């Protein structure tokens with residue numbers, strides 16, 4: 505019997521996860537390790553035949569995450585993400601590393617650096633440090649406390665793979681930055697609820 509696409513996809517995701525653990529185990533999620541992981545994720549995302557749109561429901565609005573391989577406890581979470589044209593997210597810090605790679609479509613990421621001392625509650629100042637356009641063949645990696653904003657560009661949904669150091673259901677507090685008000689706000693952590 506021929507092997508189904510879903511089975512091939514499952515196997516490819518499991519193989520990726522094994523490789524990522526092997527890379528990460530030696531020295532932790534350093535910038536060079538995250539770069540290497542990004543290259544692996546881009547290679548997987550390039551196998552577009554494994555991710556046919558028919559297998560993944562579109563979002564009703566904004567965006568949607570489809571779990572591909574979510575590990576137990578404090579393991580990693582690998583998702584297929586679909587973000588509709590125009591969807592944007594203000595600058596935020598996940599508190600956990602993240603690597604993205606595009607299957608199709610274009611999502612622009614801008615990166616920021618915090619310039620205040622972080623000692624005044626609700627207050628933050630950030631400056632833009634760079635940007636990466638995630639499109640097929642191009643991914644992005646961010647460390648635990650990097651700050652990014654996102655916007656889907658063009659007329660097509662941005663479909664990609666996202667690998668996080670924790671499953672989304674066990675995410676730490678996400679800290680949002682409002683540059684024009686020099687303010688910050690944190691969403692509740694899911695670390696205790698999970």
Ligand SMILES: [Fe+2]
Pocket residue numbers: 593596598652
């Ligand atoms: Fe994010």
